[in-house]
Amino acid sequence: MINPIVSANELVKTYSKGLIALNNISMVVNKKEVLVVMGPSGSGKSTLIRTFNGLESFDSGELEVVGITIGTDPEDRKVREIRKRVGMVFQQFNLFPHLSILENITLAPIQVQRKNRIEAEDHAMELLSQMGIEKQAKKYPIQLSGGEQQRVAIARSLAVNPELLLFDEPTSALDPERVNEVLDAMRKLAQDGMTMVVVTHEVSFAKEVADRVVFMDSGKIIETSSPNVFFNNAKEERSRKFLNQIIK
Amino acid sequence: MKGLRSLYIQVGIGLVLFILFAVLINNLSINLIRTNLNFSFKWLYRPASFALAEHPLPYSPSDSYAWALFIGWLNSLKVIFISLIISTLIGFITGIARTGRNPLLKIIAASYITLIRQTPLLLQLMFWYFVGFLSIKGTLIFPNERILVLSNQGIKIFGDINLTAEYSSLVIGLTVFTGAYIAEVVRGGINSVPRGQWEAFRSVGLNENSGVLKIIIPQALPAILPGLTSQYLNLAKNSTLAIAVGYADIYAISDTIINQTGRAIEGFILLLLSFLFLNLIISLMMDFFNEIITKYQKV
Amino acid sequence: MAILLMKKINKLINNVKRTMFTSSLDTFISLFITSILFVCTVKLSKWFFLKANWTVVEENIPLFLFGVFPADQRWRPSLWLIILISLVVLTLFTPSWSFFRKLLPFAWIAVIPIGIALLAGGIGLSPVASRYWGGLTLTIFLMMSSLFLAFPFGIILAFGRQSKLQLIKYFCSIYIETLRAIPLISILFFGQLLIPLFLPVEIEINRVLRSIIAFTLFVSAYIAEDIRGGLQAIPKSQIEAAKSLGFNTFQITRFILLPQVLQIALPALTNQAVGLLQNTSLMSILGLVELLGISRSLLANPKFIGQYMEVYVWLAAIYWFICTIMALVAQNIERKTTLVKLI
Numbered sequence: 083m084i085n086p087i088v089s090a091n092e093l094v095k096t097y098s099k100g101l102i103a104l105n106n107i108s109m110v111v112n113k114k115e116v117l118v119v120m121g122p123s124g125s126g127k128s129t130l131i132r133t134f135n136g137l138e139s140f141d142s143g144e145l146e147v148v149g150i151t152i153g154t155d156p157e158d159r160k161v162r163e164i165r166k167r168v169g170m171v172f173q174q175f176n177l178f179p180h181l182s183i184l185e186n187i188t189l190a191p192i193q194v195q196r197k198n199r200i201e202a203e204d205h206a207m208e209l210l211s212q213m214g215i216e217k218q219a220k221k222y223p224i225q226l227s228g229g230e231q232q233r234v235a236i237a238r239s240l241a242v243n244p245e246l247l248l249f250d251e252p253t254s255a256l257d258p259e260r261v262n263e264v265l266d267a268m269r270k271l272a273q274d275g276m277t278m279v280v281v282t283h284e285v286s287f288a289k290e291v292a293d294r295v296v297f298m299d300s301g302k303i304i305e306t307s308s309p310n311v312f313f314n315n316a317k318e319e320r321s322r323k324f325l326n327q328i329i330k
Numbered sequence: 331m332k333g334l335r336s337l338y339i340q341v342g343i344g345l346v347l348f349i350l351f352a353v354l355i356n357n358l359s360i361n362l363i364r365t366n367l368n369f370s371f372k373w374l375y376r377p378a379s380f381a382l383a384e385h386p387l388p389y390s391p392s393d394s395y396a397w398a399l400f401i402g403w404l405n406s407l408k409v410i411f412i413s414l415i416i417s418t419l420i421g422f423i424t425g426i427a428r429t430g431r432n433p434l435l436k437i438i439a440a441s442y443i444t445l446i447r448q449t450p451l452l453l454q455l456m457f458w459y460f461v462g463f464l465s466i467k468g469t470l471i472f473p474n475e476r477i478l479v480l481s482n483q484g485i486k487i488f489g490d491i492n493l494t495a496e497y498s499s500l501v502i503g504l505t506v507f508t509g510a511y512i513a514e515v516v517r518g519g520i521n522s523v524p525r526g527q528w529e530a531f532r533s534v535g536l537n538e539n540s541g542v543l544k545i546i547i548p549q550a551l552p553a554i555l556p557g558l559t560s561q562y563l564n565l566a567k568n569s570t571l572a573i574a575v576g577y578a579d580i581y582a583i584s585d586t587i588i589n590q591t592g593r594a595i596e597g598f599i600l601l602l603l604s605f606l607f608l609n610l611i612i613s614l615m616m617d618f619f620n621e622i623i624t625k626y627q628k629v
Numbered sequence: 630m631a632i633l634l635m636k637k638i639n640k641l642i643n644n645v646k647r648t649m650f651t652s653s654l655d656t657f658i659s660l661f662i663t664s665i666l667f668v669c670t671v672k673l674s675k676w677f678f679l680k681a682n683w684t685v686v687e688e689n690i691p692l693f694l695f696g697v698f699p700a701d702q703r704w705r706p707s708l709w710l711i712i713l714i715s716l717v718v719l720t721l722f723t724p725s726w727s728f729f730r731k732l733l734p735f736a737w738i739a740v741i742p743i744g745i746a747l748l749a750g751g752i753g754l755s756p757v758a759s760r761y762w763g764g765l766t767l768t769i770f771l772m773m774s775s776l777f778l779a780f781p782f783g784i785i786l787a788f789g790r791q792s793k794l795q796l797i798k799y800f801c802s803i804y805i806e807t808l809r810a811i812p813l814i815s816i817l818f819f820g821q822l823l824i825p826l827f828l829p830v831e832i833e834i835n836r837v838l839r840s841i842i843a844f845t846l847f848v849s850a851y852i853a854e855d856i857r858g859g860l861q862a863i864p865k866s867q868i869e870a871a872k873s874l875g876f877n878t879f880q881i882t883r884f885i886l887l888p889q890v891l892q893i894a895l896p897a898l899t900n901q902a903v904g905l906l907q908n909t910s911l912m913s914i915l916g917l918v919e920l921l922g923i924s925r926s927l928l929a930n931p932k933f934i935g936q937y938m939e940v941y942v943w944l945a946a947i948y949w950f951i952c953t954i955m956a957l958v959a960q961n962i963e964r965k966t967t968l969v970k971l972i
Contacts, residue, residue: 135873158877166875176870180888189884190874242874340796347800354827361826432655434662448952449945450907452914453921457945460937539654567812574914581815594822598815605811 085149086110087246087277088134093143095129095301103129104140105301111246111279116272118288118309119281121298122324127281130298131248134279135168136161148245166194169239173251175231177223177238183210184219187238195242202241209237213267229260233267240271247271249280285329289313297321358595365592373591374399380586382578384494395587402583403604409497409569409579410608413504414562420505421512421561426542428513429520439513446510452571454507458499459575496577500569508565515557519550551623559616566608580604676938685933686943692927693947696763696918698748702755705747706766712740713769717954721961730965741777744770759837763918765947771837771909771919775844776902782845783852788882790857801853808850814911817843821915840912844905851901859894860886892963899959903952910948920944 088111095104103126111117119127132138134147136156145152148167150160177186187206191197197205210216213233215226223231232252239247249268253261265287272278272291282288288295288309295312297305297320305318316322362368378398379391385401386408424442427435446454463482470480479486484495493501523546531541570581581601588597686693695706716736723729748770750756762770789801808816820843824834834842863886871881891898913922924940927933933940 137869137873162875162877165873168873170870170873172866172870174866176866178867178870178885178889180892190876193880193884194875238874336794340794343794344796357829358826361830364830432659434659438662438666445945445949448903448949450910450921450948452910453941453944453948457937457941461941465935465937570812570814571911573814581812584815585818588822594819594826598819598823601815602807602811605815609810 086112087148088279089146090130090133091144091146093130093133093140093145095126095133095138095140102126102301103138104133107143107301107303109296109303109306111277114275114277115293116278116280116291117294117296118292119279119296119298120283120288120324121304122327124300125298126301127298128250131170131250131279131281134246134248135165135170137170166242167244168246168248169242169244170248171232171235171239171250171252173255175223175228175235175255177231177235179223182220182222183215183226183234186223186234187241190238191241206237206241209240210234212270213237214263227260228256229263232256232264236264236267236271246277246279249278249282251281251283253282253284283328285313297324299324362595367592369595371596373593373596378587380590382583384497384578395591398583398587399580399600402578402580405577406566406569406572406579406581406608409500409504409572409577410566413501413508413565413569416501417505417508417512417561417565418558420509422516422547424509424513425516425520426547428517430542431538443510443513446507447514451503451507451568452574455500455503455571455574458503458506459495462502463495463499494577496572496575499575500572500577503575504565504569507568508561511561511564512558515554515561516550518557519554520546522553523549548627552620552627555616555620555623559613562612562616563609566612567605681939681942682936683939685927685936685939689927692764692923693920693943694764695766696923697761698763698766699757699761702750702757705750705754705757706762706764709740709744709747710766710769712743716740717958720958724965738777741774744773759835762837764923765920767837767917767919768906768909769951771841771844771912771917772902772906775841775848776905778841778845779848779852782849784856784887786849786853787856787860790853791860805850805853808847809854813847813908814914816847817911817915819843820846836917840915840917844909848901848905852898855894855897855901856890858897859890859892862893863889895959895963899956902959903955906951906955907948920947 088109090107090109093104093107094102096102105126107126107130119131121127129138133140133145136152139156140154142154147164150164152160152164177183178189181189184203184206187209188199188202191202191205192199207216207219210219213236215230215233215237218226218230218234223234226234236247236252252268253264256264261284265284268278268280268287269291280287280292292309295305295307295309296303297307297312297316297318299320305312305316305321307317311317312321313325316325374396375394377392378395380398381391382389382398382401384405386404387401389397389401424439428439428443430436463480463484466480466482468481472478472480476489477487482495485493485498487493520542527545527549528541531545536545569579572579573582573585576582584597584601588594691700691703694710695703698706716733719729719736720733723733746752747754748757748762748766749759786801786805789797790805792798792801817840821836821839824839824842828834867885867889868881871885876884909919910921912919913925916922918926921944924944928937928940
């Protein structure tokens with residue numbers, strides 16, 4: 083039996099105002115799986131995937147990511163080890179504005195993984211052409227469209243050869259006509275067998291690519307099903323209500 | 331675990347700083363013993379035995395050092411508060427002229443600001459003192475003796491207010507200098523008001539001048555205040571250049587006292603305390619204005 | 630042709646009318662200012678061309694430039710000034726893509742030790758004690774070396790003030806706030822008096838070095854606040870993105886925060902540099918013969934007594950010119966190194 087890449091065990095996180103972000107979350111993400119997390123805003127789905135690479139701490143429970151176990155007060159060294167092996171793509175791209183596209187992608191391989199520059203640049207160009215934007219390598223983030231910036235962000239997180247990629251609403255900040263170019267890139271990754279956890283509202287993407295869909299509300303996992311079941315015949319009343327609201 | 335590590339780091343750094351200070355203090359005490367100056371403030375009660383040309387309260391050379399320092403304090407306040415008021419006026423007028431529509435005023439304001447900001451204050455003070463006052467030959471009268479008389483002795487207003495050349499050139503220099511900086515603060519504040527507000531007051535039929543005064547400036551004030559505060563603080567600090575024109579402010583008197591007594595450490599501490607106090611007064615004053623403005627604008 | 634010209638003149642008159650003579654108050658102000666300006670211009674140019682006696686400037690150019698530096702060694706400060714001027718020209722006119730540009734920062738740093746070597750001598754050059762340094766050379770030397778030292782110190786203080794370690798945070802805060810509270814002249818004065826007191830008896834440091842230390846202590850507190858302002862302008866998401874790529878704290882600071890902070894804070898830092906250049910003039914009260922100091926001793930010379938106006942106008946022109954050059958160089962750096970501004 084293969085160990086899962088992420089296994090969360092009874093995670094609880096409460097914000098200072100008594101708001102519960104994570105309410106007793108237990109789940110696993112398996113290798114080569116694409117897991118889509120859905121739910122209304124404020125349901126805790128962003129918080130959940132941000133705990134997976136240590137951007138958020140939790141108050142109780144236990145988390146194992148890429149074979150490293152962390153508790154409520156993890157050591158910096160362990161968290162950084164996880165981050166080196168887990169990539170993350172943000173809603174607002176978060177490219178480094180002072181670096182060119184190529185430098186954005188090669189900075190981590192060169193500084194964190196100690197690769198030599200030429201090797202890192204070759205790899206970066208390969209990734210950029212996979213994303214269909216190799217012509218933009220010398221430009222700066224500000225000169226690119228939102229869709230292009232997000233594809234650069236994906237290439238940047240791929241550059242360190244992660245075992246797991248986290249997507250935090252990767253298409254929510256894009257103009258509608260730009261959404262598909264990013265989703266296409268993600269589809270390709272899924273076909274290549276990348277393990278992915280995706281927080282998104284894109285139903286068609288979830289139907290087509292997801293192996294499982296996790297539905298969250300008020301910090302709890304309400305339902306975990308295959309996309310077929312979830313979108314056509316959801317088990318829970320709350321899931322059906324949510325789906326009615328977003329599919330119109 | 332993490333907490334423990336940061337504790338170790340802090341203790342380590344604390345120790346390094348402590349050792350550094352210990353070495354410095356040790357050197358200091360060796361040097362003080364060598365020069366026979368023990369750290370104490372008793373000398374403050376000894377007679378100062380120097381004369382002061384300007385003293386708002388009675389003073390004679392037989393008064394104590396402490397009293398001399400206090401007179402210096404009053405002399406500083408006299409300069410700071412008058413300069414503060416006039417430079418605010420100059421700054422607002424210039425700042426408004428700089429953003430206004432009259433091209434002539436704009437050019438004049440801009441050249442005033444660049445000339446003043448690109449030359450040292452000390453040079454400007456010397457200019458006002460040596461060129462502005464000391465080289466006046468005879469007396470200049472505007473328009474008759476009852477109103478304003480200029481001479482190399484200073485300024486005489488309304489026949490009975492006498493301002494010395496030192497005081498006048500210091501106030502003029504500080505005012506002209508700080509005014510240029512305040513003008514830039516005011517300009518920044520005015521530019522932060524959305525353009526639509528100009529169109530709005532024009533469309534209700536207000537003319538330019540009253541529109542700027544009644545509509546634009548009140549909205550710009552919250553953005554202007556922080557910059558204004560730091561300019562006032564700078565003005566207070568810059569007033570210590572009084573020594574260059576021979577005006578006896580707090581710093582000039584401390585300088586004299588230290589040269590007489592050799593009490594550098596104690597003098598430094600007193601000067602530091604008086605400036606912390608002065609900054610406190612200015613900050614409190616500005617907080618008070620800020621409160622008034624926010625209250626007034628909420629209503 | 631004539632009609633076109635007439636139209637243009639008409640437009641100009643209309644423009645003038647619209648902007649300067651809209652109301653009776655505006656008309657009055659405009660006329661009043663024009664007449665005052667006219668009188669002043671006439672008087673000033675009369676003074677400038679007829680009354681002023683410029684021999685005081687003409688005869689003493691070497692003194693203004695080098696102070697009392699030994700006459701037979703004047704080629705050394707001259708060489709240094711020429712190197713500086715060529716660096717300014719190179720910075721202003723090399724295009725941003727050129728390979729040469731990457732070397733410029735190192736050249737700017739190297740200028741300081743070169744300056745020390747040329748002024749102080751020692752290595753194959755006859756040594757010249759610091760009390761003979763002076764004039765514009767000393768002014769620029771004071772400014773550049775203090776800035777060079779204050780810059781890293783200010784950065785450390787700024788990051789220290791943001792530190793999670795309470796002890797460091799409070800130490801940096803107290804340092805910054807204290808130095809910002811007291812006037813520069815007192816720091817310089819006590820720097821001259823106190824620095825020797827805090828050092829062992831056998832170590833002696835000269836006046837120039839003491840004033841550089843004092844300027845550094847002072848300016849670093851202001852630089853720290855400018856850097857902190859820049860730090861606060863960087864969105865937190867930049868740090869999150871860097872963390873999720875596996876960078877450690879040092880790498881985040883070095884590769885993500887610092888480059889962005891410096892770009893954001895550059896205008897404020899330029900103001901600090903210009904302010905520092907002007908403030909070096911305070912040393913003229915405290916016994917250095919930099920540009921203003923040498924002028925003061927010149928004016929005490931019976932031969933030139935009373936020629937304040939000429940000397941001060943000349944000094945103002947020099948300071949104004951150098952400040953303007955500094956602002957130009959800063960603008961140039963800002964334009965050529967960054968696209969972040971476009972955001």
